[in-house]
Amino acid sequence: MKKNSILIVDDEKNTREGIARFLRLKDFNCHMAGTGKEALELLQNNAVDIVLTDLRMPAMGGMDLINALQQNYPEIKIVVLTAYGSVETAVEAVKRGADDFLTKPINLDKLYITISKIIDNKMLKEENQQLKQQLDAKYGLKNIIGTSEPMQRIFDIIKQVAPSRATVLIQGESGTGKELIAQAIHQLSPRKNYAFVPVHCAALSDSLLESELFGHEKGAFTGAIEQRVGRFEQADKGTLFLDEISEVSSAVQVKLLRVLQEQIFERVGSTKPISVDLRVVAATNKILEEEVHSNKFREDLFYRLNVVTINMPPLRERKDDIPLLIKHYLDIFCRENNREPIHFDLPAINVLQEYSWPGNIRQLRNLIENIVVLSRNNVIKVTDLPERIIRNNETALSAGDTTSAMNIRENEKNLIIRALKDTNGNRTEAAKLLGMSRRTLYRKMEGFNITV
Numbered sequence: 001m002k003k004n005s006i007l008i009v010d011d012e013k014n015t016r017e018g019i020a021r022f023l024r025l026k027d028f029n030c031h032m033a034g035t036g037k038e039a040l041e042l043l044q045n046n047a048v049d050i051v052l053t054d055l056r057m058p059a060m061g062g063m064d065l066i067n068a069l070q071q072n073y074p075e076i077k078i079v080v081l082t083a084y085g086s087v088e089t090a091v092e093a094v095k096r097g098a099d100d101f102l103t104k105p106i107n108l109d110k111l112y113i114t115i116s117k118i119i120d121n122k123m124l125k126e127e128n129q130q131l132k133q134q135l136d137a138k139y140g141l142k143n144i145i146g147t148s149e150p151m152q153r154i155f156d157i158i159k160q161v162a163p164s165r166a167t168v169l170i171q172g173e174s175g176t177g178k179e180l181i182a183q184a185i186h187q188l189s190p191r192k193n194y195a196f197v198p199v200h201c202a203a204l205s206d207s208l209l210e211s212e213l214f215g216h217e218k219g220a221f222t223g224a225i226e227q228r229v230g231r232f233e234q235a236d237k238g239t240l241f242l243d244e245i246s247e248v249s250s251a252v253q254v255k256l257l258r259v260l261q262e263q264i265f266e267r268v269g270s271t272k273p274i275s276v277d278l279r280v281v282a283a284t285n286k287i288l289e290e291e292v293h294s295n296k297f298r299e300d301l302f303y304r305l306n307v308v309t310i311n312m313p314p315l316r317e318r319k320d321d322i323p324l325l326i327k328h329y330l331d332i333f334c335r336e337n338n339r340e341p342i343h344f345d346l347p348a349i350n351v352l353q354e355y356s357w358p359g360n361i362r363q364l365r366n367l368i369e370n371i372v373v374l375s376r377n378n379v380i381k382v383t384d385l386p387e388r389i390i391r392n393n394e395t396a397l398s399a400g401d402t403t404s405a406m407n408i409r410e411n412e413k414n415l416i417i418r419a420l421k422d423t424n425g426n427r428t429e430a431a432k433l434l435g436m437s438r439r440t441l442y443r444k445m446e447g448f449n450i451t452v
Contacts, residue, residue, distance in 0.1 A: 004119055005029040005046070009039045009053040009065065010081065015106070019052065022108045023115075036060030040068055048076055049122070050115060055082040055089065063096060070097040077118045081106060141184055144177065145328045146321040150313040154181070161308045162188035167260065169245075169305045170283040172312025175362030178283040179243060181310060185281055186239040194238030197231050202244035210252055216268035232265055235278045245282040245305065246291050253298045260304045280305070315357040315364065322353050323415060325361065329368035337372055344380045346434055350412055351382050355389050413448045416441070425452040 006028050010016040013034070020030040031046055033039035037060045039051065051069060055062035062080060069076055080093040083104040093101055100114050141155055161168055162185050170178045179198065186196045204212055207221070215230030231240060242248075248256065259265045260280060264273045282305045289306075291297035315322070326344055334341055344352070357363055367386065375384055382390060415434065423429035431441040445451075 003027060003029045004049045005031065006115070007031045007033065007039060007042065007046075007048045007051045009033045009036060009051060009057070009062070011035060011054065011057045015054075015081075015104075019106065019108070019111070022111075026112060028115075036062065036065035036068070039065060040072075043073060043076075048073075050077045050079065050118060052079045052081055052111075055080060055093065063093070066093065066096040066098055077122060079111075079114060079118070141188070144180055144184060145324050146318060147324065148318040148320045150318050151321060154310055154312070157308070157310055158184055158188065161185060163190065165279060166307045167279065167305055168281045168308045168310060169288065170281065170310045170312060171287065172283075172285065173314050173360055174285045175360030176312040176314060177361050178285075178312055179241065181312065182239070182241045182281040182283060186241075186279075189239070189279070191238050191279060195235055196239050196241065197235035198241040198243060199231050200243045202247040206249045206252060209248065210255070211268050213252070214255065214265050214267055217270045221268070227267075230267065232259060232276050232278065233274065236276045237278065239279045239281060242280060242282040244284060246284040246286045246288055246297060250298065253301050257298065257301045257304060260301070315360045319353045320414070322364070323349055323418070325364055326352065326368060329365050330372065333369045333372040339372055340378065342372065342375070342378045342380060343433075345382075346412055346415060346436060348380050348382050348385060349415060351385060351389060355392055412444070413450070416444060416448065416450060420450070420452055427452070 006023055008016040008019050008023075008030060009032075010019075011034050016032045016034075020032055023030050031042055031048065033042050035057050036053070039053070040060075051065075053062045053065050060068075062082070066078055066080075069078060078098045079100045079102060080098045081102050081104060082089065099118055102111060102114060141158065144151070144155070146152075146155075158181065168182075168185060170181050172178050182198075183196060186192060199209075199212060201209060211221075211228065211230070213231050215228045215233060218225065218227050242256075255265065259276070263277060264275050266273055288297060288302055292299050292302045326349065330342060330344075333339075352364075359366070367389075371380055371384065377384060416430070419430040419433045420427070423433060427441055427445075428438055431438045434441065436444075
């Protein structure tokens with residue numbers, strides 16, 4: 001574990017050396033300086049977490065040092081040590097940016113408590129920042145993998161719609177990542193510091209869904225032994241994600257329409273109106289407009305939900321993204337399972353790109369996790385793939401599908417070009433990335449007429 005580093009600035013040698021001896025016993029790294037100028041020179045070559053500084057020193061005093069630290073090293077925490085412990089001096093030091101104030105003679109136990117508190121607060125802020133970055137990465141655009149043209153169009157829509165209040169309808173086959181899109185919209189919106197509340201409508205009966213969405217009062221129905229807050233209340237000021245909205249009954253559709261129109265509802269068993277301020281993002285694996293034409297979904301609710309529509313492409317329509325998705329999930333599952341890195345060779349990637357993926361990204365993710373857990377090889381070849389995927393590829397080729405064969409060659413060429421681009425033209429690194437020898441890479445580059 002990294003030791004915290006402290007710089008002690010005091011023109012009294014005995015004071016700074018005594019403090020340093022004490023803090024080293026407490027497992028801190030210590031640096032010492034006799035003036036503010038000397039301290040700034042030392043900071044040019046040494047990373048420091050906390051500066052303990054006297055106020056009255058020759059050449060550059062403590063106040064000037066605080067100003068310089070705030071300007072050049074704002075991340076460093078500052079504790080002022082002074083014999084001139086008036087309230088006015090303490091207030092001025094804090095105004096300039098000091099984090100705390102101790103008077104001389106220094107009580108070493110109190111000094112240790114002060115430093116420990118500052119370090120704990122600093123660590124907490126860093127952990128919160130890391131958590132925020134992890135959430136941004138998990139639910140923002142960084143976690144939606146894709147450089148294909150269809151995905152770039154979707155990224156543009158997300159960036160445009162996220163800052164607004166508009167209701168969004170996400171349509172696409174199961175497993176295409178609709179909830180990830182909803183989370184990204186929330187995370188990039190002004191509501192990101194409030195709750196993202198998902199409701200999977202198809203998993204609940206009508207009565208349970210109504211209670212889940214709107215909540216209920218005690219005694220509202222058999223089994224309602226206590227009051228329950230619904231998902232709409234939980235999502236107040238945030239985002240409510242209604243997955244599989246097409247499966248909602250006509251009775252619940254009427255209530256949803258009212259909330260979207262008026263932002264008001266009542267709990268089951270109550271007549272008291274509850275106001276909410278939230279955004280609704282809905283998703284379906286059906287074409288909702290067709291459900292309207294079939295009289296299975298209310299037209300007025302459809303128009304309320306369909307302010308902005310995002311149509312998620314199936315994986316078979318974004319095959320260029322498959323190598324990126326493979327690498328993304330390999331990184332995740334190798335790390336989670338404490339496995340050394342593994343990769344797919346080029347023929348295996350080609351086979352996966354030609355597969356139809358009826359389960360879309362969810363199916364690909366499941367395949368990669370299965371291979372990471374069960375395979376003993378570090379290079380995954382075609383023979384390591386499930387039989388149904390290999391058989392699908394062989395059937396297409398044996399049926400005389402020359403288009404498929406041409407696609408495989410085109411995919412192989414594109415993979416080589418991408419690997420060379422990602423490695424800035426370094427053929428040795430590109431060959432490693434592709435899981436082939438450098439000689440094989442040269443031969444394929446020549447065959448495809450690829451130059452660097």
